Amino acid sequence: MKARCVREEMAYTGEELRSLWIYRTFDLEGDAIAWFAGPCEVSGEHLVDQVDAAANDHIKAARMMHFIIEHFDGDLNHAILRQRLLVCMAGEVLGGEVAGLRRVGDDLFVGEKKLSVSIATVSPVSNLIHFAVNIDPTGAPVRACGLEELGVDPWRFAERLAAAYVGEAERMAKARCTIRGVP
């Protein structure tokens, strides 16, 4: 699994969550995690979660650290499990630095303030996850906070989370190959 930090600022609009976007955009072949910072605004037809879409909701923040993950295997249940695991791991990475951090499903909160957004889905050829953590939550439609005010270096956080996720993926792939079935 490849990991790529993209230093140029990029906006996330939801259109990026499609098969092979990572490959076409960053030339990363195969299972990959890429991350970049930039504004976030997802609405209307680009919303993948139909709970948001049905509520005419939108996702917005002035600046977030975005993670896009693509795995070329698995069904929607794999995608959702991988997403939850990723958000748990984000909690593990941030836990030591941020007081009052808690995870609720695929969201991180600090107290009552939302720190992150996430969606997992499938394309015809892959599993896809978008996970983004506010750096500056300005514009968010709910009470939110960001890494900036929490004093967390977003790039260092991203680097650690990506390394942890890649490591976990490799350990799971390895474990997969030493387990026998049971009756």
Place this chain on the structure above:
Amino acid sequence: MKARCVREEMAYTGEELRSLWIYRTFDLEGDAIAWFAGPCEVSGEHLVDQVDAAANDHIKAARMMHFIIEHFDGDLNHAILRQRLLVCMAGEVLGGEVAGLRRVGDDLFVGEKKLSVSIATVSPVSNLIHFAVNIDPTGAPVRACGLEELGVDPWRFAERLAAAYVGEAERMAKARCTIRGVP
């Protein structure tokens, strides 16, 4: 998904990790998590992880809190993802109470001492997970610690972890049904 706390002391030998054992033993139908306390000794042919089996390793502790989980769907990758998520969640539940707790793959450690064991596998009809946390680690073949010495009430911990896991399973099942695919 059903949850059942079993108050009678039971030993875990590895034979319990088979399809429909929860149903036959506790009369729990469908996806379920059951937990009980008791000694642990798994060796030889009952080892599911062939890394352990190849090393003539064994798993042992005087008393552990055992969790057995069965999901009637999914492949081995689902089983492993569910297991990692469970162990992460055990970390979330214990994190506030236990200083120096860390997760490495499917293991919890306190400092250099191992707190837990776990395996995930498949049967012909289901996903299966065994996760066990030392209460009293006496007899463990590696440096280990237990909930007792950490001052954690094992039954309260188990109750909280099981509730969190069931809640997560339900949230994921719900999320599964409001997500559209992407191109």
Place this chain on the structure above:
Amino acid sequence: MKARCVREEMAYTGEELRSLWIYRTFDLEGDAIAWFAGPCEVSGEHLVDQVDAAANDHIKAARMMHFIIEHFDGDLNHAILRQRLLVCMAGEVLGGEVAGLRRVGDDLFVGEKKLSVSIATVSPVSNLIHFAVNIDPTGAPVRACGLEELGVDPWRFAERLAAAYVGEAERMAKARCTIRGVP
């Protein structure tokens, strides 16, 4: 599995057979069956069965009782099996009331007159079934009959079929969890 009777008259054009339409339209989350009465006209690009499409065929009736079913699991073979089971069950429900009723694949006939239409397919995230029984077959491109002339109350029929289908789905889900594999 949820069931919802929609009392307002709605037309069926084929566009309704898409993932999460039930959720977006009726706010029913998860596996569901919804039914409503209204005219039916499906043609051209909205035809899912390419036998019809290739023949420049169309589906039409002045008023039908429409059932839309979505299951958030399964492949196309599951969808087709579920559809056949549903049509069999419609036959069981109507059998006592309608003389000369017979099922041929996914169609019901009374003598030589066609009583129903049906299609099963997959979306990127689900199984989908449309099944519709003529109330007033006026406009149908083949010899057809309807519940009205047969003296069957369409709402009572729909209620009974939906209840039977939901019950069957639940019994099957339960059976799934008490069966062991064989060598």
Place this chain on the structure above:
Amino acid sequence: MKARCVREEMAYTGEELRSLWIYRTFDLEGDAIAWFAGPCEVSGEHLVDQVDAAANDHIKAARMMHFIIEHFDGDLNHAILRQRLLVCMAGEVLGGEVAGLRRVGDDLFVGEKKLSVSIATVSPVSNLIHFAVNIDPTGAPVRACGLEELGVDPWRFAERLAAAYVGEAERMAKARCTIRGVP
């Protein structure tokens, strides 16, 4: 899909429900339905349904018409759907001849008397179904009736059911190949 009527009397003990038994016993290659008449007695470890096994239940009748079906594809959900469809179709075949016939899940009843038994399961390489209809129910552990007392020719019934099932399997396989997906 092949169909084979076996005229020699054979007992069914549950051991027959295993992969490739039809091939090894009757030299029928590929998806197949085979039927034969004989006594039935299934108990203990040969019970596939753990509800029966847990209850120390057994299945018994002096003489039944047995159907064994194997499909070399599909998961346990396909097996169960195919089984329900088969039992529905048995109802369609018998419906005209037997008053008071009704289906409840995978069982046929005449009034309160049980007419049939059935199980569906998976082997490592296939879907398997056993369906058996009492000819002479003597020895059954519940109130039961048989085709003999109902005046139904068991061989003619079996022939018709098998032909209907094979026809349905072929129609479904054909339908599978003319359906497009939807968004």
Place this chain on the structure above:
Amino acid sequence: MKARCVREEMAYTGEELRSLWIYRTFDLEGDAIAWFAGPCEVSGEHLVDQVDAAANDHIKAARMMHFIIEHFDGDLNHAILRQRLLVCMAGEVLGGEVAGLRRVGDDLFVGEKKLSVSIATVSPVSNLIHFAVNIDPTGAPVRACGLEELGVDPWRFAERLAAAYVGEAERMAKARCTIRGVP
């Protein structure tokens, strides 16, 4: 599996690689291989391989023998395996006639000259393969050769390859049904 030789000259643009195109165009139902001769020009959005698309590459030749294959089962890995097998078999068919033929992945070469192009993919309901062998390579963006200059009758070659592929598919389907699983 059905095979159809189409004698009318047809161009291949990439749009033909979609589910049920064979059925709609040639009225062939079910798993099928169809072949025809004609010019080839695939570019831009019709490229399925994103390596080509990313490189702004295109596929072109004055006249090729085109094979379109659709199987109504399988995932993308099945599609790719089937494609490699097909290309191997093309090598087997041509091997006796063409000196210096070699296969590299899904391509055939004669010395350093490219003889063929191929892609395998999935639709929502099927596996799809396009394989085409140059008859007259004029216009190809790389060094290429064609059957014409090699003195190979393209129609006879196509007939032999299609027959071999259909035979192999049937032998594999048959083998599938006589194999037991192992522990």
Place this chain on the structure above:
Amino acid sequence: MKARCVREEMAYTGEELRSLWIYRTFDLEGDAIAWFAGPCEVSGEHLVDQVDAAANDHIKAARMMHFIIEHFDGDLNHAILRQRLLVCMAGEVLGGEVAGLRRVGDDLFVGEKKLSVSIATVSPVSNLIHFAVNIDPTGAPVRACGLEELGVDPWRFAERLAAAYVGEAERMAKARCTIRGVP
């Protein structure tokens, strides 16, 4: 995918075709191909192909080059496709050296003499292939020939085939990740 040449002489009896045998025997983790030379005798319950088993057939040769392959993914159709591809590739490797070589399904022949045996199957956790080429065919139950009399160095052949298979597996895995789906 790992490759391992085992220089010590070992017999093949059929028992070796089980999940994780490569790992336990050669300490090779993950997808792997291992090869070794030795006598072959498979009969009775160790036969995986029930055509052989039903015919009371057996597989025997004084010395063969054995390949055991395990992939930790895929169903029985993947296993069979991989096997056919492997046998094709053995043909490609041997083709230049051996006159009159031809492939029929999963067998290689030289003229009318059988050169190889092969089986593909599934375990609860993996795909498995055994492919063996006679070095000295003495004892074979059919007319057979061997690499020795053909003047082919079995170790060099094995090395080339294994390298080709590993290369193909890697190219396919890479191709898997640059292909988009089609409608």
